[in-house]
Amino acid sequence: MTNSWTDIKNTDLVVIMGGNAAEAHPCGFKWVTEAKANRGAKLIVVDPRYTRSASVADLYAPIRQGTDIAFLLGVINYCIKNDKVQWEYVKAFTSAPYVVKAGFKYEDGLFDGYDETKRDYNRSNWDLEIGPDGNLVVDETLQNPRCVWNMMKAHVAEYTPEMVSRICGTPKDKFLKVCEMIAATSAKDKVMTSMYALGWTQHSKGSQNIRGMAMLQLLLGNIGVRGGGMNALRGHSNIQGLTDIGLMSNLIPGYMTIPTEREATFDTYMSTRGFKPLRPGQMSFFQNYKKFFVSFQKAMWASAATAENNWAYDYLPKLDVPAYDVLRAFELMHQGKMNGYICQGFNPLMSFPNRKKMTAALSKLKYLITMDPLETETARFWENHGEYNDVDPTKIQTEVIQLPSTCFAEDEGALVNSGRWLQWHWAGATPPGEAKLDSWIMAQIHLRLKALYQKEGGAFAEPITNLHWPYKDPNDPSPEELAKELNGYVIETVTDPNDPTKIVLEKGKQVVGFGVLRDDGKTACGNWIYAGSFNEAGNNMARRDNSDVDDTGAFSKWAFSWPANRRILYNRASADVNGKAWDPSRKLIEWDGTKWAGYDVPDIAPGAKPDVVGPFIMNPEGTARFFTRGLMRDGPFPVHYEPFESPVANAVAPKVRGNPAARVFRGDMEQFGDAKEFPYAATSYRLTEHFHFWTKHVQPNAVVQPEFFVEISEQLAQEKGVKSGGWVRVWSKRGSIKAKAVVTKRIVPLICDGKPIHIVGIPLHWGFTGAAKKGFGPNSLTPYVGDANIETPEYKAFLVDIESISGPVA
């Protein structure tokens, strides 16, 4: 989230698209009801299904799954055509006036530089013109046909309301009504918030879905302001923390990146980071990259990380591929190249696409270790559960070791919510049986590995033997110790160069914030964005002061919001070029002539002059990007691409199947089905009664949503002779499931390209362990392909067929 849950109460218009906040985030959704009840805010829901969110919406517009980009670019086109643009914002705070490099072009659904065999682009032309002074070429008048604004205008022009309706199946009048309501927030005193989740990410073009809305929000001037923003609703209570801490194969904490094998030396690594500003007088925040990086290395390896060894840069692994994402991991397992797997706190057998492939891959492992508070299906993948897990245990040689771990209510620590709030919590119960804290388990593994390396040696043992392990009880690092390490501390006293008696940083103290981190090895910090969360003022994550000055929704004394306890990112953009709030009633921070001050921690240097320093300091341009240069693999502008399995051809680029830059492994392309064989457009989703695969283990949750089902329209039910509450079989090219049918008015056939498209809704939550009835999951059906940029699997759009069956024999 750029903003926070509580800030949603400040909005005038909530757009839930690519998510189902009421269903999947009911507690956070209270802030939507607050905005509605107290401000008269309106709620728009755009979704293939009439969801629980839609049930409380002012306007619901149906959309065929996987066509969000067409819809969003259609809205952008509408706003441009109807002059519904926050012009001052767009001109001053976005990349609209910059000139795009010659050679960049877009044609027939493809950008320049496409290599079909590699399914990748040469992105060298996807950039901005840089003048001889090293700064960007700018056309403030927006007259240059190659300025970003005009390139974007041309790019979205084909997404007319008619085209949107043809692609998305959204009735034109509903689409125009949505446009009208959204466009109204281009006024300086009107704000829209975007709430989205997996409905946008779980597509082969997930990142671009989000880009589409981000562009729209910039156009309307809704980023950085109270009640606005791009608000990603994170699924698990701590999934924000997962990415913050860098639990991805290509990340280290604080969204810094793991080096690739092309970056063999520290200097090469740093050369592409720490961007120089591209505008005169601009500040570029990531010039601090080295301070964060070195402090991280010091936290990891302490005295073993020295200036001489480039802060132990060699200790970091170097990626030979863009990332070892889950799809790649299971592909490698399937190929027999990965033969041991530690599965900590997730359930891939039910969560990852193409379950058949999952089972086959897990069956090839030598060992599988699961760490989970619950009996997951993954831990039992080898066990026969009839048709629900039809395997032959005698044929599976994988040794499975289950390590029972604690549940969130049984341990202490911080959870990071969608709004970047680190909220400390305390154990409410004692772990049952032999369950152990994950940190205890990890410590045991580390200490044993270390002992083995020390005794027997091995190839490159140093990263393990030298790992800084300063905990009071090495067997059991405490949550506080870990939190303090993440916050960062001073290794060596630093004095003022002008006055050596004045101590700037005192050895052993916690760092106050990331501003004091140094690249000379005198500070250590496990995660720079968490700096300030546990400093000398104490555990700021444990703060529980719910006072809120002037009801801004900031609640600045509650817990800690990264970075620097900032509640709204890019909050400098809430004020105009002169530093005055666009909307005085939504004042966040203002320039008082000498400094920035207000309700929130300024997202800019306090003394940065408003007319000199652009607000988006994370970009070296200082502005927000309509055109992402070469940073995304599938294009600097979003393009409507059909899902890999689509019931219709791409109306804007008929020759392109799926996202042309999405990675497809050998053999998986052949497993994509087509509309002739599988005529119905399926989508998967979660239900409010359950949390993923956890709560089916909980009796009351099992009671309120007991059994796996699929949802279809009354029309499809009639065509197929399906009765509500009766049994159906649903199958794709990759698998088949049986389910109860819920026949509903909430799903209707959508008319796309003149033909009715039937939608089959498939919730996940069931499996073969737990208190609820045994059932299947959508991953038996879904294709093995992910987003072109971050490989999130395409769970939201695929093709199936369906038939009525008699119930399974009990």
Added chain:
Amino acid sequence: MADSEVAPGDGIHPGDPVKVDRYTAGARINHWITAASLVLLAISGLALFHPSLFFLTALFGGGSWTRVIHPWLGVILFFGFFGLFLRFWKLNLWKREDGTWMAKIRDVIAGHDENLPELGKYNAGQKMVFWSMSALILVLITSGIVIWDQYFGPYFTVTQKRVAVLVHAGAAVAAICVWIVHVYAAIWVRGTISAMTRGQVTGGWAWRHHRKWLRDLVTRH
């Protein structure tokens, strides 16, 4: 004899006084089972009917037991009465003299039996008790089943049950009234009770109240 007033088991024993067999042992056992269940039903029913009588549930082991026992007693009553019905229905058919008897109801009430026509085994009053009990018990068992939630709950709607409780209560009140009339008549008309205790009445009783029946008995002998 087509319209004999004599039932199987009725007999006459000359002597002083003359003894007349009115009810067989079987009929008496049948009667007393029916009577006992009716009384228990009335008590348990009344206990649940009016709060001031709820204390009567103590006789059955409390409210819950009362609720459990009452319908089963009803089943006993139903089958018990059904037995009586099979035994007695024929002699309770309406006869011409019953109309005359009814017309002289003042004499009946005043105890001037001498002014009344000669009657068979049952007089019109007894017949009315018989038929009204038959009808009421049918109504009670039917409405009782509708509200017997333990076994029949799912088969009826709430509205049907509401009609049933009302009908059940009304019919029960009527049945209790009829029962009072029945018991009072047995007490008022002295010499009656022995018919159901020992199975016999005196000849004089039969002469006074059921002369035609007595004549038929004599004729039969």
Added chain:
Amino acid sequence: MYPPLPNPTVTPSAPKLSDKNLMRRSASTVPQGESMQQVAKLIDTSKCIGCKACQTACLEWNNLREEVGVNAGSYTNPHDLTTASWTLMRFTEWVNPETQDLEWLIRKDGCMHCADPGCLKACPSPGAIVQYTNGIVDFVKDNCIGCGYCVKGCPFNIPRISKAEGKAYKCSLCSDRVAVGQGPACAKACPTQAIVFGPKEDMKKHAEGRIKDLKSRGYKNAGLYDPPGVGGTHVMYVLHHADKPQIYAGLPNNPVISPLVEVWKGAVKYAGLAAIGAVAALGFLHHAVSGPNRVSREDEEAAKRLAEGKS
């Protein structure tokens, strides 16, 4: 936001709901109890997202163990109220004939805590159902005999009888929580404040604001459901379509205690006993006036003669 109730003190205090606060007691009379502020639970169907947190909170707080059922083609699970499910989200897909738009009406069903409770009226067992002066209608398990009369008395079809236990169950409005100054568990769990709890007058005022908001959004028939037929209720709904409550999974348009039950528990109760008494009295009177109808010596003689064939 309706200010949530503060957490109660943890120091023990005398419960605020006791026999001293009774207004009515089934099948018995009580002295008018100490008066209390009228409370109410307000369920705003327009804010409700059907998440069922209320349902699970109810199961957990009241320690109820409901069976894991099956899907019968609907989101309404279990499929009806049961002795363990005292509250239930009922889902209705309704196409508004005026707009042709689908509306997914979600109503939390459960005891309405009528000011004139039909269950209490019908109950034959003294003290099995009580009504407190704050408006809560509660079942007292120890006094319940499981007769099911409350089911017949209820205009909303709420109580359920446990076959295993022979006891009636329904929502207690968390009288145990209210007794220590808390609100019901369902209200506590509700994430969107679709359920709020407080003094009834405050709830009505809060509802007014909600209705105004709904009217501004085009729901011209938005209104409060506080049916006068049962004297008003202590569980009220804000409905977008208050002119047609029945579209919300059969919420009665104008609930009243069934006239059949009124007659049964009114006229018949008194008339019945009166009739029985009257008939018995007539008997006594008759006996007193007319004396016994005795068989005379002459009757016996006549019988003897007849038996001996002398006449």
